[in-house]
Amino acid sequence: xxxxxxxxxxxxxxxxxxxxxxxxxxxxxxPYLFWYVQSPGQGLQxxxxxxxxxTLVQGIKGFEAEFKRSQSSFNLRKPSVHWSDxxxxxxxxxxxxxxxxxxxxxxxxxxxKP
Amino acid sequence: xxxxxxxxxxxxxEKRETATLKCYPIPRHDTVYWxxxxxxxxxQFLISFYEKMQSDKGSIPDRFSAQQFSDYHSELxxxxxxxxxxxxxxxxxxxxxTGGSNTIYFGEGSWLTVV
Numbered sequence: 001x002x003x004x005x006x007x008x009x010x011x012x013x014x015x016x017x018x019x020x021x022x023x024x025x026x027x028x029x030x031p032y033l034f035w036y037v038q039s040p041g042q043g044l045q046x047x048x049x050x051x052x053x054x055t056l057v058q059g060i061k062g063f064e065a066e067f068k069r070s071q072s073s074f075n076l077r078k079p080s081v082h083w084s085d086x087x088x089x090x091x092x093x094x095x096x097x098x099x100x101x102x103x104x105x106x107x108x109x110x111x112x113k114p
Numbered sequence: 115x116x117x118x119x120x121x122x123x124x125x126x127x128e129k130r131e132t133a134t135l136k137c138y139p140i141p142r143h144d145t146v147y148w149x150x151x152x153x154x155x156x157x158q159f160l161i162s163f164y165e166k167m168q169s170d171k172g173s174i175p176d177r178f179s180a181q182q183f184s185d186y187h188s189e190l191x192x193x194x195x196x197x198x199x200x201x202x203x204x205x206x207x208x209x210x211x212t213g214g215s216n217t218i219y220f221g222e223g224s225w226l227t228v229v
């Protein structure tokens with residue numbers, strides 16, 4: 001069965017430091033991968049997505065993610081974190097190519113220190 | 115740009131009552147999804163509709179039902195509410211069916227509290 005694992009439940013970084021959030025997936029075919037961000041009490045905002053092609057994808061708010069098939073990973077990165085990036089980050093994979101059902105990881109809470 | 119609109123944003127109900135959540139997808143989007151996110155949990159897929167027909171069903175209790183109307187808006191009906199139904203309910207929409215390459219956009223969610 002398809003699954004997504006985010007190994008880090010909670011991460012704290014200093015403002016201005018670089019960030020990498022890990023995501024590993026289990027999927028038999030070529031996955032469709034997403035990163036969403038959720039601020040406290042807010043909805044899910046799409047940061048970026050990977051369907052095919054270039055394995056390094058650029059998203060909004062200065063985020064990027066790299067798809068590595070050999071490692072079954074889709075890690076999210078940002079070179080310099082801003083205090084406003086503090087939120088919950090979810091990696092997700094389309095569970096079935098013909099249903100569009102998203103399977104989410106457990107989420108990573110990002111805290112940004114001044 | 116217009117986004118997915120959900121109403122109400124907050125709802126408080128007592129046990130055994132009924133609640134209805136509404137979702138208005140992004141204009142021209144024909145596919146709607148419902149997700150449930152419990153406190154501290156990741157979103158769990160409930161059900162989806164494409165062109166007013168149910169396309170997939172997840173971990174949706176039998177007490178819940180949903181439908182998509184001719185204008186593509188959707189309603190999630192929840193009956194015999196239980197304390198465990200307290201959660202954030204997301205609606206999402208996409209264009210062109212439930213094919214894997216269609217980007218899914220989420221609304222801001224409806225908070226349901228059952229007391």
